[in-house]
Amino acid sequence: MTWSDEELVTRSIGGDADSFNQLVLRWERPIYALAYRVIGREEDARDVCQETFLRAFRALNGFRGQAKFSSWLYRIALNLCRDWVRRERRTPIVQASEDIDLMEVAAVREPSASIEDLVARKELTRIVERAMARLPEEQRTAIILKEYHELTFQEIADLVGCPLSTVKTRLYQGLAVLRRELAKSES
């Protein structure tokens, strides 16, 4: 039987550790992906991901269910990403472009993909990463949450704590910058 997030939370609060483990398994990849795209370092993204679940577990009794569990997790993860940026005094730029392991790329991709496809895809990934790195943090976060996590505008607004129209404006401006940067790269 598949439990909803909220049901699993209730069971976890009741002392069922397996339920929390199911939540971890369900959400670890999205949280890792969010952390990776925001801070851009694989190891640190993994640490942020684990810390997110650790904090969530500790604060589980305080979760009242006003928001979705996933939104709650995203908020914890985003706060940790911000802390990471502040602590490391780095701009959250994705820097995996120069030393991507081709073997990993090849291993991850489906075997049917040709070498040319893989190389082209890798090149395109680099271009996207560079373009994303040029965006201000708020615009990048808005785009990541909308584009890759399919949150609604309202959910993003609640998460980052700004009006709905601001989210749309950030998205529009971010996409406009990306469009220019990508066009430049193509030319």
Added chain:
Amino acid sequence: MSETCTYSGRDDLLVAYLYDDIESDDRVTFNAHLARCGQCSRELDELRGVRTTLSVWTPPEPALSHKPRGTSDEARATSLEPRATGRSWHDVPAWAQVAAAVLVLGVSAAIANVEVRRDNSGWTVRTGWSKPSSILSTAPVLSEASPAAKSAAADAGAPAPWRADLAKLEQQLRSEFHATAPRAVTVAASVSDAELQRRVRTILEESERRQERELALRVAEVMKDVNAQRQADLVKIDRSLGFIQSSTYGEQMKQREVVNYLLKVSQKQ
């Protein structure tokens, strides 16, 4: 082409329409606007293209340590413990793990001075650094207690009652060991050898495949780099040639002027 759309709240609506996160009334109205406004429909297409490009950006496969385990306590421990720093075993390739295991096994065997021998009585496995006495090792028949006792006594040079007891005990242990251990050890050794061979073969094949794939990728990358460099060099050469041509042409013109001037002067004289 220089048209500027002044539709109220255009940017927000464009984004909302793009992500299909828009009120139905607004969608209908904006749809009608898009049919009329070339700028907006063009920009919408471009933003869709941006979204398509963004979709290629996937994070590297995470080596997350959260895996379901048997008991709930284990699951809790696995899920919630912060990861240790450095690379986890998940990051180490399988062949390296097997190689490390074989190395550890070899070193352990060397330290333990493992001696494996096969004779008429079957397989013998002995560990430790204490050597058997020379008489014992040359005497193949172990079923009799007296030779061992005799040899022990001979070693000492004088009979001692504890030596005989010790020899008896050794004899007893040997017979028990031969009665139980050899078969198990033989079977385990043969099974593990076959399994090890199979695993090593699989690992080697995997490694070869990965190396081939890596080589192909590297070659493709190098070819791409070479092509890019070639293009850049061609552009540079083209520019240099153009510069040389223009400077040569300039020199030629100057010389022609000088020749014309000289001709004119000479004609006047």
